Amino acid sequence: xxxxxxxxxxxxxxxxxxxxxxxxxxxxxxxxxxxxxxxxxxxxxxxxxxxxxxxxxxxxxxxxxxxxxxxxxxxxxxxxxxxxxxxxxxxxxxxxxxxxxxxxxxxxxxxxxxxxxxxxxxxxxxxxxxxxxxxxxxxxxxxxxxxxxxxxxxxxxxxxxxxxxxxxxxxxxxxxxxxxxxxxxxxxxxxxxxxxxxxxxxxxxxxxxxxxxxxxxxxxxxxxxxxxxxxxxxxxxxxxxxxxxxxxxxxxxxxxxxxxxxxxxxxxxxxxxxxxxxxxxxxxxxxxxxxxxxxxxxxxxxxxxxxxxxxxxxxxxxxxxxxxxxxxxxxxxxxxxxxxxxxxxxxxxx
Amino acid sequence: xxxxxxxxxxxxxxxxxxxxxxxxxxxxxxxxxxxxxxxxxxxxxxxxxxxxxxxxxxxxxxxxxxxxxxxxxxxxxxxxxxxxxxxxxxxxxxxxxxxxxxxxxxxxxxxxxxxxxxxxxxxxxxxxxxxxxxxxxxxxxxxxxxxxxxxxxxxxxxxxxxxxxxxxxxxxxxxxxxxxxxxxxxxxxxxxxxxxxxxxxxxxxxxxxxxxxxxxxxxxxxxxxxxxxxxxxxxxxxxxxxxxxxxxxxxx
Numbered sequence: 001x002x003x004x005x006x007x008x009x010x011x012x013x014x015x016x017x018x019x020x021x022x023x024x025x026x027x028x029x030x031x032x033x034x035x036x037x038x039x040x041x042x043x044x045x046x047x048x049x050x051x052x053x054x055x056x057x058x059x060x061x062x063x064x065x066x067x068x069x070x071x072x073x074x075x076x077x078x079x080x081x082x083x084x085x086x087x088x089x090x091x092x093x094x095x096x097x098x099x100x101x102x103x104x105x106x107x108x109x110x111x112x113x114x115x116x117x118x119x120x121x122x123x124x125x126x127x128x129x130x131x132x133x134x135x136x137x138x139x140x141x142x143x144x145x146x147x148x149x150x151x152x153x154x155x156x157x158x159x160x161x162x163x164x165x166x167x168x169x170x171x172x173x174x175x176x177x178x179x180x181x182x183x184x185x186x187x188x189x190x191x192x193x194x195x196x197x198x199x200x201x202x203x204x205x206x207x208x209x210x211x212x213x214x215x216x217x218x219x220x221x222x223x224x225x226x227x228x229x230x231x232x233x234x235x236x237x238x239x240x241x242x243x244x245x246x247x248x249x250x251x252x253x254x255x256x257x258x259x260x261x262x263x264x265x266x267x268x269x270x271x272x273x274x275x276x277x278x279x280x281x282x283x284x285x286x287x288x289x290x291x292x293x294x295x296x297x298x299x300x301x302x303x304x305x306x307x308x309x310x311x312x313x314x315x316x317x318x319x320x321x322x323x324x325x326x327x328x329x330x331x332x333x334x335x336x337x338x339x340x341x342x343x344x345x346x347x348x349x350x
Numbered sequence: 351x352x353x354x355x356x357x358x359x360x361x362x363x364x365x366x367x368x369x370x371x372x373x374x375x376x377x378x379x380x381x382x383x384x385x386x387x388x389x390x391x392x393x394x395x396x397x398x399x400x401x402x403x404x405x406x407x408x409x410x411x412x413x414x415x416x417x418x419x420x421x422x423x424x425x426x427x428x429x430x431x432x433x434x435x436x437x438x439x440x441x442x443x444x445x446x447x448x449x450x451x452x453x454x455x456x457x458x459x460x461x462x463x464x465x466x467x468x469x470x471x472x473x474x475x476x477x478x479x480x481x482x483x484x485x486x487x488x489x490x491x492x493x494x495x496x497x498x499x500x501x502x503x504x505x506x507x508x509x510x511x512x513x514x515x516x517x518x519x520x521x522x523x524x525x526x527x528x529x530x531x532x533x534x535x536x537x538x539x540x541x542x543x544x545x546x547x548x549x550x551x552x553x554x555x556x557x558x559x560x561x562x563x564x565x566x567x568x569x570x571x572x573x574x575x576x577x578x579x580x581x582x583x584x585x586x587x588x589x590x591x592x593x594x595x596x597x598x599x600x601x602x
Contacts, residue, residue, distance in 0.1 A: 169433075169434040170409070170433055170434045170435065172434070173433035173434045173451070173452055173453070174363070174366075174433040174434075174452065176452070176453050177363075177365070177366055177369070177433060177452035177453040178363065178365040178366070179453075180369060180452075180453035181365035181366060181368050181369035181372075182365060184368070184369065184372050185365075185368055185372075231365070232363050232365065233363070234364055270409065270411060271411050271412070272411050272412070273387065273388050273390075273411050273412065300506060300508075301411075301412055301495070301506050301508075
C-alpha cells in the first residue's frame with residue numbers, strides 16, 4: 001500500500017491545514033499572551049509543528065511492516081519504542097541545531113526544556129501511531145470491500161456462464177446425420193437445414209455477449225430449433241404457439257427457453273412412438289412475462305426423477321439474475337408435463 | 351460368402367433409415383429383410399425373422415438398443431449406431447464392439463460389415479459380448495427401469511413399481527403390484543444397480559423395496575421375517591446381514 005499522504009492529495013491538504021492552524025494558534029498565544037519574542041516563537045513552532053510533522057510522516061513505514069494482527073505485542077512495543085527513540089533523538093538534535101545560531105547569551109532554557117521536549121517527541125510518536133494505524137485499517141477495509149465486490153461480480157459472471165445452456169451434442173450430430181441423408185434424397189431441403197442449423201448455432205453462440213434479448217428473438221430461435229427437430233421427427237413432433245403479440249417486446253434472458261424445449265423433446269418425443277404436442281403459450285400480466293410450455297409424455301416408460309440438470313440450471317440462473325424465488329414452476333400432470341417461467345420486466349408491458 | 355446377410359435396420363428417425371438403406375442398397379453381401387422404428391417392434395422382428403445382422407440405434411423410444419439386447423432370444427451380429435452418447439461409447443470401448451458414429455460414411459460402414467463377415471466366417475460368437483454390454487452401467491448411476499418380456503409382450507417396469515425380487519437360479523422373478531416377471535439377470539446385478547436407499551438385499555434370495563415393508567417380525571432367536579404391505583401379507587426370510595442392512599436404512 002502506498003503512503004496515504006502522497007497517495008491522497010486531499011488527505012495531504014488536510015494534514016498541512018491542520019498543522020498550519022495549530023502553528024498559527026501557537027504563535028498567537030506565545031506572542032500576544034506570553035510575550036515571547038517572535039523569533040523564538042517562530043523557531044519553537046517550526047521545530048514542533050513543522051519539523052515533527054515532516055519527520056513523523058515517515059512513521060507510516062514503521063506501522064506498514066508491523067501489522068497489529070501478525071506481530072506479537074511484545075515485539076510491537078519494542079520496535080516502536082526503538083523507532084520512537086531514534087526519531088525523537090534526530091528531532092531533538094535538529095531542533096537544537098536550528099535554535100543554536102539564534103541564541104547568543106543564555107542557553108540554559110534549552111537544557112531545562114529538554115525533558116519536556118523528549119516527552120513531547122514520544123507523545124507525538126504515539127499519536128502518529130494511532131493515526132496511521134487507523135488510516136491503514138480504513139484503507140485495507142476499503143480495499144477488501146472493493147475486492148469482494150469485484151470477486152462477487154466475477155463469480156456471478158462465471159456462474160451465469162456455467163448455467164447457460166450449451167448446444168446438446170446429441171442434437172447436433174443427429175441433425176448432421178439428417179442433413180447427410182437429405183443430401184442424397186433432397187439436396188434443397190439439406191441446404192435449408194444447414195442454413196437453419198447455422199442460424200440457430202450463431203444465436204446460441206451470441207449468448208456470451210448479451211444477457212438479455214427481446215422475447216421475439218428468443219421465440220424466433222425456438223421456432224428455428226423446433227423446425228430442425230421437425231425435420232428429424234416428422235409428424236411425431238407437433239408444435240403449437242399461443243403468443244400474445246403484446247409480449248414480443250418484453251426482455252428475456254437469452255437462451256433460457258431452449259433447454260425447456262430440449263427437455264420437452266427428450267422426454268416427450270424421444271420416448272414415445274405417438275405424436276407429441278408441445279404447446280407454448282405466453283401472457284403479460286403487469287410487469288411479468290409468463291411463458292408456459294406443456295408437452296405430452298408417456299408416464300409408463302419414464303419415471304421423472306424430479307429436476308434434471310437443465311431445469312436446475314435455469315432455476316439457478318433466474319435466481320442470480322432476479323434474486324427472486326419461484327420464477328419457474330413445474331407441474332407434472334402425468335401424461336402432460338408443464339413448465340411455467342415468469343420473467344420480471346423493468347416496466348409493465350402494454 | 352454364398353448367401354447374403356439377412357439384415358434388419360432398427361432406427362427411429364426416418365431420414366437416418368433412408369440414408370442407411372441407400373448405403374446398403376448396392377452392398378453385395380447384404381439383403382435388407384425389414385426396418386423397425388422402435389425397440390418394441392425391433393425385438394419382435396429379431397426374434398421372429400432371426401436376421402444375421404442388425405443395424406441398431408441406441409437411443410430409441412420405449413426401449414433403448416441396450417435394453418433390447420436383454421430381450422432377444424436370437425442373438426444376431428449387431429452394428430450399433432449412435433450420434434452421441436458418452437455412456438454408450440464407454441460401453442463399446444470396454445467391450446470392443448464395433449459401432450458407427452452418426453453421421454458416418456459409406457466406407458466406414460463397409461468396414462464394419464467386413465468385420466461382421468469375418469466374425470461369421472470364423473464362427474466367432476458374440477453372445478457373451480452382448481451379455482456384458484447389457485450388464486454395463488456407467489459409474490455410480492442407478493437404473494430407473496427394467497424391461498421384461500413375457501411370451502409375446504414387452505413390459506417396462508419403472509423401479510418404483512417393483513415390490514421385491516426373488517432369485518431363481520439363473521433367473522430372477524420380479525414382483526410388481528400387478529404381477530410377476532421373469533428375467534435373466536443376476537441378483538448381484540440388481541443389488542448393484544438399484545438404489546440402496548430404496549432397495550435392500552435382505553437375504554441371499556430376496557431384494558425388497560423399502561417402502562413396501564409393513565413390519566419386521568422375530569420368529570426365532572436371531573431370526574427374522576419381513577412382512578410386506580399387500581393383501582397376502584407376503585413373508586420373506588431375512589438373513590443376519592440382511593437384518594443389519596434393514597436397520598441401517600430404516601434407522602432403528
